[in-house]
Amino acid sequence: MFKKILVPLDGSKLAAKILPQVEELAKTCEAQVTLMTVGGAGMFRVEGSPSPDVFVEAAAQEKRVSERYLEDTANELKGKGIEVNTVYEEGMPAQQIIAYARDNNMDLIALATHGKGEVAWIMGSVAEKVVSHATVPVLLLRVIEFKPPALKEEYFMGA
DSSP, rough: OOOOOEOOSSOOOOTTTTTHHHHHHHHHHOOEEEEEEETTOOOOTTTTTTOHHHHHHHHHHHHHHHHHHHHHHHHHHTTTTEEEEEEEEEEEEEHHHHHHHHHHHEEEEEEEEEEHHEEEEHHHHHHHHHHHHOOOOEEEEEOOOOOOOOOOGGTTTTT
C-alpha cells in the first residue's frame, strides 16, 4: 500500500505528534519514511535591516539546527526498526512539501495540524495547502490541545 511516506516536521512538539502514527503505519506497510524540514522561508532583506551576512549566518544556523533535529528524530525511528531518510529544503513549506512528494514518488504525506489559527485565516495553513494541492494521499492528524477554562474571579471571593 504505502511504501514511501513523507513526514514534514518543523521542530515543534505539535508536528512531532504524527510520529507514533507514522511509526505504526511504517511497520505495518514496511514503508520507508522520509523526515523533511523546510527552512528559510522567512529570510528576506528590507531597507534598513542588517547586512546580508546576518541573514546568511541565520539561515546557516537554521539549517544546522534543523538537520540535527531531523537526525535525532530519524535515529529514534531507526531504533524501532524503521528505514528513515532525512531531507532539508529551503523555500515556502507547502510548495516544497508538495514538490518533494511529487518528484520523489512518495505514496503518502503525513503531518499534524492544530486547525485554523488567527494567521491561518489570512495566509492559509501549510496543512491546508498540502491537502488542497498534493498529488498523493495526505494523512492529517488534528491535534487538539486541552486548555482548562479560566477560573472566574468569583471562585476566589469568599473561599
